[in-house]
Amino acid sequence: MFLAALLIGILVGFLLKGNIKNIDVEKIKAPYLAVVAFSIEFILFTLVRKGLLSRGNITYILYLTQYILILLFIYxxxxxxxxxxxxxxxxxxxxxxxxxxGAMPVSPEAMVKAGIISSINEVKETMASSEGLYILQNSNTLLPFLGDVIPLKHFRHYVISIGDIFISIGLMWYIIKEMKK
Incomplete structure (x- = not known):
């Protein structure tokens, strides 16, 4: 989704007669924080998907470290x-x-609507064991509306969160305003 936001931001920037050369990455402070944070996420997801690590204290600490680093970068x-x-x-x-x-709640209904899986029964059978950093929403889920509840069928079939939308809007805004300088 974030790659799509990046590409849309660049496209809109060009349509508004902006120039990608105007983006001055040197004015971004502490980019290493974001690089390390996203490296942690990549490693974490890779280890979990390969079955070398399962959700627990280690993944919670790595997630927490990642979010602290990214929030420091934002600050x-x-x-x-x-x-x-x-x-x-x-x-x-x-x-x-x-x-x-320590896991992102995912709406089974949204997964079906997005076309990821054909039925809620199939979601429960396959999703629960395949992605250790995601959990299916249920009656115990806290703030379920903040989970991955928005189905998308454009480009790829996936489910996103309200947080993902804010991140994408911010990314597009940054690119467009920088290109317009």
Whole structure:
């Protein structure tokens, strides 16, 4: 989804007669924090998907470290409102994850509507064991509206959260405004 936001931001920037060369990445403060945070996420998801790590204290600590680093990055770049919008999205996703045991709650109904899986029964059989960093929403889910509840069928079939939307809007806003300079 974030790759789509990046590409849409660039496309809109060009349509508004902006130039990608105007994006001055040197003014972004502490980019290493974001690089390390997303490296942690990549490693975490890879280890979980390969079955080398399962959700528990280690994944919780790694997730927490990732979110602290990304929030520090947002804080250091807080004078740019686009980063604050991204930060709101990060906080919304973090709330959903950490209030639900270190896993993002996913709506089975949204997965069916997105065309990821054909029935709720199939979702429960396959999803529960395949992705250790996601859990199916149920009656015990805290703040379920912050989980992955929005089905999308464009480009790919997936389910996103309100936090993902904020992150995408902030990313597009940043790219477009920078290209217009």
């Amino acid at each position: 250091k770049n807080r004078k740019d409102y686009a980063f604050l919008v991204i930060g709101i999205g990060i906080i919304l996703n973090a709330l959903a994850i950490f209030l639900n045991g």
